[in-house]
Amino acid sequence: MAQATRLVLFLITLLPGIQAGLSSPSCRCFPGDACWPSVKQWSDFNATIGGRLISTTPLGSVCHTSKAFGAYDARACADLKTVWPLPATHYETAWSPMQAWFTNFSCNPFLPPDAPCTTDPFVRYAVNVSSAVDVRKTLAFTSRHNIRVVIRNTGHDYLGKSTGPGAVVLWTYHLKHMESLHYTSPVYSGPAMRVGAGVQGFEAMAAAHARNKLILTGNCPTIGVTSGYSQGGGHGQLASLFGLAADQILEWEVVSAAGELLTVSPEKHPDLYWALAGGGGGTYAVVLSGVVKVYPERRTATATLTFDGSEVDPRVFWDVIQHFVVAVLPVVDAGGVAVWAVIEDSFSVTPITLPGGTREQLQSHLQSTVELLKRHKIPYVNHNATALFSALRSIAADDAVISGISMNVSRTQPPNNAVNPAWRNSAISVTLGTTYNYTDRAVDVQRQELMTKELLPRLELLTPGSGAYLNEGDFNQPDWQRVFYGRNYPRLEAIKVRYDPRDMFYARTAVGSERWVERKDGRLCRRGSGI
Template structure:
């Protein structure tokens, strides 16, 4: 059998070239029964009957695990590996050099020092950038004598290079009742990129980007980009730049573009100019769980197109490519404003922040996009993006705030520069190039314009933010207005609450490496408690389904709003066997995970 060799270098990677993984054989356990007595034979028969009954129950209601008698034998795995062109990868957790019997101090030091760097996990067929989904499986910060378990990692992954390999994998998991996962980089705050006992299709090395200068459809004529599912946000920004165009992508460069990001709505610095990332979709190529490659657009399979454009990833089909609108690249101005509490009281410091909050509608009405960070002693409004805006125009929008700060005696620093292209502005302005992952548990809330229409609600918002900051929470927001008018009145499943929101608010509780499961659970509960006042302040709003709480009891309303029932009908049509699963994905509440990680029908 031809095998693949997995590059196990533990240094972060910046270049993404084709690679494959090691497919290791596991010796089957064989027991020989010799000359049993009648009593032994009867007892054995009983055990076999019970095991067979359990296997039937598991296969009917639950996905199987490697510990089950019905788990495929080594010969079956070998045959499957041959059917997918020898591209099956057996999981070896990244943290294994930190544990006996494969302990390696030098490698372990490298792993621990790079554990929070996205690029370290990105080339892995199994790793996750958010440790809460790994359930302490082979944690590199646990003692070396702690067993290294595959645990919540996928058991195997197929390094996909053809659509036929995806179809063969779907057929295999359906035949054997194995949990199925679609993954790219593992940059997933909602846990959809892993699963105990799962077989994954690993889409990471599908990285083609095609420019279509004259795309024509019933609802759009113009430039477009066709993107494969392994493409990262920064790679798309760069290739678009080379063609003199832009499209809406995320701020974090390591986020995969065509997966959960755009299927979950997707926001970025261009959202105030062109709408959500999902508003840019023109056409999908989709592999269905029935094993067919189909096209979805406003002209063909419209329901599937509608659901994939903002209705959440990992629920309806496996996206093979996305074609999106490409807009003319224009100059971009970036501005900043910073001040601290040095030399002033906390009350005055927060009054200055109040003054900033009051001008939020000015920013969105001017189609600016901004990131704000709140701390006990430092306020930062940076970057402020203005597409096709001059320095004079952007600073004129900020001028009422600067005048107020001057009258309050606040010392601040401000500045602005114009860049010829979006890529130049992004390289200068993004604060997420050196983003660390796995160091916090997050939740989010969309803040509607109605807050700024009420002085009472605005005061309540300020009180909530100040209270969270004083509890040492990670508090930030993104100012944007992706209205239907800005987006061109698209027909898609984007959560309607995005359309009248002026801010996307994020809240985080810090994590430290090596925390226990009990501590992690406590912090998840803290996040839920902390976000509650914002939910009470904004009834009928929602959250960003890619960056939210896993244990949100109102996830159907908060993530999907009035679209949920229609999305569920579409899921049942295109995924009738319920192969695709995510705990907060559409239809996710039909399943639950047992303590051992087994996925079972509710």
């Protein structure tokens, strides 16, 4: 797994079913505890939700001789290894984390068959959500038994928010409904689409294209459009043209921690609407769907570029990279987005796009800027490009992968939402990654410490007071409240307390999570409880 981060340059009446568990022990009930529901209780609960309860069977169990999950299957194990890095391998399950770090090497398909394989690091059960009723009944049951709850859609997640030892997952992946509509409100009147929480980017875009429309989705086409992606901000190839994904949301349909089905918009529950749009997923309520803006289809110019620097002086290689990133700023300001990466001696742009533009216009944008730079021997408006690329070069020398997205998400007036204010004056979002070793946990720990303690600080020194993309940050970020949420954090925390006073919804680095600590055995306890 690549440990990655984005540097951006950057009181409710409880319903009867949930009222039952008002005593609040210091720790969430954990498998094996006396409070853990019996087999009959789980069975009875499953009956109330139409058999939608799923017990966890780790994917990698076919690679192990543990008797808990069936026989070892060498052929199935070999097949699994070939697809293990693919997101679909994990998002089509209710429990498998895409980021292997959070499995703590249990049921690891790359370890010997007799290596440990238990459910200890995983969620214990999932509810395949089909409606608000499923959510409400699950919240009532988990509240009554004081069990940890996790919200998961596809599980595209660097920070372990969509998993948790001993938890019950509310799995929204199969909420795939879509509806085109004309939306009218005091802040927007025009075409829109209602999108279920489980709808992925490629599905939403296909539905929009069928109506000659566009919709903002992520650079990764398999993310969920209205789930943690939009709730955390969300960027994509149309971000410079239309803003972030959170800026597209007109209303949310949610189930609150109290079990209430709410329609949330700038006019209805405006504080919750504000928090959901950019304040982080899995935190304030369970999103069932969202209404998003759609736009007329348009031609788009796109280009790719790959440059091999292995045969040139490293200084020349990095000068070319710096030159490209500076020169692409006019394209970004015109509504384009450029995705680029540095991996060892290779630089690639995959791709650069200019929505509404032509090939000639894209080429003209780049060529005219290059000519001006050569003629005047000055950089385009970029106050610290030399220092930035000096830092990136030093980071690459430590065998880190560097990826960047050049964009301008503030070309249009941004709406009033909880997006980290650092996004609004950013030019580049930079991602750093280190390789993940599937057979040596100690090496992975060292690489994670390198990321947190050495690599990221080199960039942070260049952008004091800025922030990072909370969906793709470092889960060990020391001052994550400021870095991920900026000045919005105090207001977000007040909204969290109002809508989820008992902290039903916990996620790592989510608002309010500092009140909890996950112990070495995975047990989630209130910080300072001493248990």
